[in-house]
Amino acid sequence: MNLHHTLRSNAQTLFQRIEEIFDVPFGGDNNPLRHLGAMALYFLWIVVGTGLYLYTVLDTSIEGVHSSIGYLSVEQWYLGGILRSLHRYSTDGFMLVMMLHLVREWANRHYAGFRLYSWMTGVPLIWLAYGAGIGGYWIVWDQLAQFSATATTELLDWLPFFSTPTARNFLAPDSINDRFFTVLIFIHIGVPLLLILAVWAHLNRITKVDYLPSRRLMLGTIGALLLLALVKPAVSNAPANLALVPPELRIDWFVLFIHPLTDFTSPGFIWLLLLAGTLLLFVLPLLPQPKAAPVAVVNAANCNGCSRCHVDCPYAAITIAPHPDRPGHNIAVVDAKLCASCGICAGSCPSSTPFRSQENLLTGIDMPQLTVDMLRRQLESALSRLSGTTRIIVFGCDCGADVKKLSAPDTAVISLICSGLLPPSFVEYALRGGADGVVVTGCRPGGCHFRLGERWTAERLTRQRAPQLRARVPDERLLLVSASTHDDLSLAQALLEFRARIATQASSIDRLPPYSRRTSHHA
Amino acid sequence: MLKPAAIVGQVILYGAFATFIGYFATSPKYHQIPDDVALIKLSIAHLGDRECRKRSAEELDKLPRNMRAPLECPRERSDIKLEVDIDGQPAFRTVMHPTGLYKDGVSVVYKRFEAKAGTHQLSVRMNDNLVKPGFNFVKEAEVTLKPAQVLVIDFNPDKGGLFFQ
Ligand code: HEM
Ligand code: SF4
């Protein structure tokens, strides 16, 4: 358990570091490592699209199959050949990003709690993907196909399922017939269809799914694959001949690595590896996990059913139902099983405004561990303690850079569950309550520990998403910084520059009219 | 707009991706068996024999008319004993058991041997009814194996029992 913890957290640090290196040229939105699921889907669509073309030109007889595929690569290299290469290379890309996606989700401990469903439905995808990929290599019926078919059936025969060894189908040249290819193609279309269906199920529990990478990333990726297809077209080996062992083979290690591994070890070892590995993935989420945080709670009296929380919730945990007390009105309902305890809903609720006179601030939807009332109290007490000439409030995120380190007499910090919990009105409230500037920091783009939090925060504060920061708040007094756990230094630097800028421009930037709840309340 | 440095960085990383995919899609080469070696595949699926008893005339009379088979046979099949020698040396010995819950299915064996290319004396013996001693099927031959050749040892009663292919 502890070994696993160490391994996982080291993997997490390593993966995040590499992601951050990729951020430099790509930026968060175009960073492939931050959109691995979407990349896998993109490769899958390329595989499906090119596969449809290959299917239409395939001759499924024993004599025809090898030459009909060969024809594509030679005579029709400019179309069929390129599509064939794309089919193969995007399969390889798919396997690669699928495995990276798995590692990333594991490293980030994305397998338990509210993510249990996504994780459990992800595991069978690996089997389906390899089933489809290995079967594809058989269709060509060249020496590689012969090698893979023989090796796969020998592996299958190790299991006590078949009364006659399936490897007998590939014993001698007269062992196979045309029907074999018809069945094979049926399987090679059926399994990918099953895979697509299973992917759909995999994505069922989350909203605003990253179905495709950004346009730029898609263009770059297809460009790289096309270039590869031109420089190194995928070709067949010599036709299969079951009377001879295939000679030295160029094998696709992304898909067929299992065969050399079996030769190197033993079928028993491979099955142990596959079954134990699969079991481990399934059992991982069932091991003791950190205690789940309290989930979002709706306050019926303060919810008007506007459905903003429903729209912003990254895990489809909120539905809108008829209001129990107000006929004709709606109310938000939280499904505790789906809730990730991120607080993004509290940040989206129009009732979450601190400009209300109630002593106990109540809103439509709230996190028991950090209610908007607690947030307002923290903010008010921070404002009253601030001193110095340029007083700054920093709103941070528990998952991002450590804001506590920035705390100083002229800098007050408040760390949130997720930056998405921050209702934009709190920025205005801080400025009108005596702060000279507000810094909001959260994870890097695409790096939200939950999903979408950093994106919704940025959109709300730049007035592209409701609830918006009010127009009268001067942009110069607000700084948005993306900062991961490794970005403490750059965050500190950004704060330093921000303070200097405010200090030098103090006279030229608008100042909002002061507001104090306690005094104006009685005024 | 992208900074030139970012463009260069992206080009490098896309290039690295294409190179990585392109390389491992075909390399390193894999050599399943050495160049001068041939493969002998022993693959037999055969229904073992069984001991049947001839019914006497009285016994047959007692049976309903439609069930008067002259032989009474058990469901269970015999194990099959199999021996393979290469160049006079024992290469493989096994006793195959019938499949099926009632031991009434075929017995199977599948085994790969590597042999240096060249001429070998191959001898295969099989007994499919272990109540009898010895081997009721024997096939011996001198075979010349070319490098990478696959020689199959199979059994088919219609082809005269054990055969090499
Ligand atoms: C066929 C291969 C796969 C595809 C196409 C795929 C695709 C995706 C996509 C598009 C997302 C949504 C990402 C987002 O919008 O934030 C996702 C999420 C997820 N995937 Fe996969 N996936 C695959 C395999 C796997 C595997 C093998 C696992 C692990 C066992 C896995 C675990 C997860 C988890 C835990 C999430 C949830 C992430 C979150 O809640 O933040 N996936 N996947
Ligand atoms: S806390 Fe997060 S997951 Fe839960 S209901 Fe609110 S937005 Fe959805």
Ligand code: SF4
């Ligand atoms: S955002 Fe607030 S008011 Fe709107 S439905 Fe959700 S809880 Fe109710």
